[in-house]
Amino acid sequence: MKHADLLPLIATTFEQMPFNQLLGLKVTRFDLEQAEVCFDWSEQLIGNPMQKIMHGGVIATVLDVVGGIMAVSSALSRMQAIQQDELFSRLGKMSTIDIRTDYLRPGRGQHFTATARVIRSGNKVAVCRMELHNDTGVHIALGTGTYLVG
Template sequence: MSPATQPTVPAFEPEFVTALKAIFEEKIVFNQVLGLKVTELRADGASGRIAMRPELIGHFAYNRIHGGAISAGLDAMGGLAVMAALGAKHMDEPPEQRLHRFSRLGTIDLRIDYLRPGIGSHFDLRATVLRLGSRVASTRMEFLGPDGSLMATGAGAYIVS
């Protein structure tokens, strides 16, 4: 579809975005450990950022981020993308009802491909929902260095019911 013929998706309500960010950044404590911050929410995905810190180093000689931090960050972003997609799918419901749907969300499959060493001051993460079914959602994720280079990719499946 050309940009002119793509269907428009209503914007999320500010209270929905605020609540979803709070759940993701504050109530999911492991995301705080990673330092994972939401930078964008879309109807089909989400973006975030991790600032490099000494606690995330996996190889001390090279100041490389640990592969587990990459994997966990991509998994979390995949889940957030699914939350955003669910929120967009059920725009007819009040924000608090849509937020309650996330209590059943969980990872059922995750694949990470490490392409380059994770060296940098910060890392950007992107996740896109490929399919949102009634029981399972599929996502694709990217882990990018400060210069935009692709350092890792991921694919995830999440239970949504």
Template sequence: MSDKKADFSNLLNVLREVYEDKLPFNKHLGIQVVSLEADGVCVRINMKEDFIGNFAKGILHGGVISAVIDLTGGMMASMGILKKMEGRSSDEIIARLTRVGTIDLRVDYLRGGRGKYFLTNASILRTGNKVAVTRTEFRNDKDLLIAAGTGTYMVG
């Protein structure tokens, strides 16, 4: 990107492209960004045989749930950066986005991960200059809450 002031919609497209196409693990998961807005992020993954954690019950592995909650929370933390840095150059914003990292993640598993697909929805609880805290819900295709997570991310 050039050093011109960043256009918010272009930055959203860059963020979507990074999370869907540039990160090999996310590509393996097959994540699809359903919505990417200043006040919320929604991500979808489809159930795959490779994701089964309990072969007898055919339910989603907890590590997949945790990973998707983490990446969705990270996207939401990144949205907080985009909002705070509006009007800055795209180079400055991208440099700051590359420093986003998970500090802490707590996941509460509420029921077995059964479904054809799953959606995660994240929102910001707080964004500071150095740290952002997000809340993410992980639901199945029947809108049952499978897990919920709170993530703390380095953003500064």
């Protein structure tokens, strides 16, 4: 399979992860330039019941997921072709090395969009920049993730 053929398979794999399903994450864009994950507000995501704002762990998780998707894409883009079983074997070995989350504003809104772009991609490690915005365009959080990809 060529890289472009793998993108929907990778997106589906991330969407089917049980924790990502619990959060309601949907991959809405995924190409060589950017990954995008969206989800809706839910009472289960509250971290501060007095202010009814999103839990910081949810924010960090969503940034990590979208960054991970983009890191996987950057690693696989170096390959001419890969078989589906080899893809799943490689996905099982990829992981987050480090993630930094900067919380800029409270997590309020009805719909949220997280995006990621690759900053640097090497043979072993990829670094991505991630952002989370709400449905009115408010920039809620910024993240930088380092991922083991090789």
